[in-house]
Amino acid sequence: MDENSLTADPSTWNGSNFVSVKQLTPEGLQLLFSVAKDMKALVRSEGGDERLKHRVLANVFYEASTRTSCSFQAAMLRLGGKVVCVNESSSSVKKGETLGDTIRCLECYADVTVLRHPVKGSAAEAASATQKPVLNAGDGVGEHPSQALLDTFTIEDExxxxxxxQNKIVVLLGDLKHGRTVHSLAKLIARSGISGVTLRYCSPDILRMPEDVKEEVAKYGLQQEEFTNLKAALNGADCLYVTRVQKERFASEADYEAVKSIYIVDKEVMKAAPEKCIILHPLPRVGEIKEEVDSDPRAAYFRQMENGMFVRMALLALVLGKSGK
Known part of the structure; x- marks a missing residue:
């Protein structure tokens, strides 16, 4: 199945894969956000509906996940559908089955597959093996496109x-080398058609944003700035997007230990941050945001997490042709 361009026409979403933010047009992004707002209102008023009754989601996670896995499951259940869950320890991958064969198997049982896999490009590989929608829930250090959707939706909402x-300064902080969430977010903001955005990258030198991501963003004319000093990066910022240093992606323990605690967002950092600068984090956190920050009204990461369910409800409804738009 090819990667369709996802536009304001819901028919372009129906039956399509979503493996990369590169598929989204600005108009398609606004359609997704419109449906997500409808889903938020639906959950607030009714808890959900039955539009995906008798539809089945295969939730395939070969890497650990709490929020992405559970929010996709909750999204499907709130729309009346069912979920079957697969992980590496319970699947025939332990017997040597290929990813393509696993996906073809699940195509026989489910209407849509959500896949998280440790290998970059695996979602596109899976999509090519099936005639039913595949949604990328993270492929190694590649992309995490549905996370980018909920992140952008949250900034727009806040x-x-x-x-x-529009015209906001967004600081991306931490492990920008390995962080698929920031890779997808930078690309999506660039492609969004929203004007005047400045992206600031703040990281240690060994964890800088990859050149290919910066080159992609540059195509759309966004201003990009690089920092190693957090307080300097926060000057005038509207949003601080924090990421954990991903221990599992490092080649050596020593390299990880050298940078794991280089940035800590605590009350002192919040004092230095602008009055209306919101704090986002894809979670889990492993010490880079102190719990003392949670009570600060600028801490938006739990609101961000809830938005993930609304956005994934919208995504499932669109690819299964039941968005109501």
């Missing part, structure tokens, strides 16, 4: 009274 993301 600043809805001041033009959303």
């Amino acid at each position: 600043f809805s009274s001041t033009g959303g993301l």
Whole structure:
């Protein structure tokens, strides 16, 4: 199955894969956000509906996950569908089965597959093996496109009274080398058609944003700035997007230990941050945001997490042709 361009026309989503933010047009992004707002209102008022009754989601996770896995499951259940779960320890991959064969097997049972896999490019490989939608839930150090959707949706929502993301300064902090969430977020913001956004990358030198991501963003004319000093990066910022240093991606323990605690967001950092600078994090956190920050009204990461369910409800409804749009 080819990667379709996802536009404002819901028919372009129906039956399509979603493996990369590169598939999204600005109009397609706004359609997704419109449906997500509808889903938020639906959950608030009714808890859900039955539009995906008798539809089945295969939730395939070969890497650990709490939020992404559970939010996709909750999204399907709130829309009346069912879920079957597969992980590496319970699947025939332990017997040597290929990813393609696993996906073809699940195609026989399910209407849509959500896949997380440790290998970059695996979601596209899976999509080519089936005629039913595959949604990328993270492929190694590649992309995490549905996370980028919920991140951008959250920024737009938090600043809805001041033009959303337009003309905002967004600081991406931490492990920018390995962080698929920041790779996808930078690309999506660049492709969004939203004007005046500045992206600031703050990281140790060994964890800088990859050149291919910066080159992709540059195609769309966004201003990009690089920092190693957090307080300098926060000057005038509207959003601080924090990422953990990903121990599992490092070649050596020594390299990880050298940078694991280089940035810690605590009350002192929050004092230095602008008054209306929101804090986001894809979670889990492993010490880079102190719990003392949670009570700060600028800490938006739990609101961000809830938005993930609404966005994934919208995504499932769109690819299964039941968005109502």
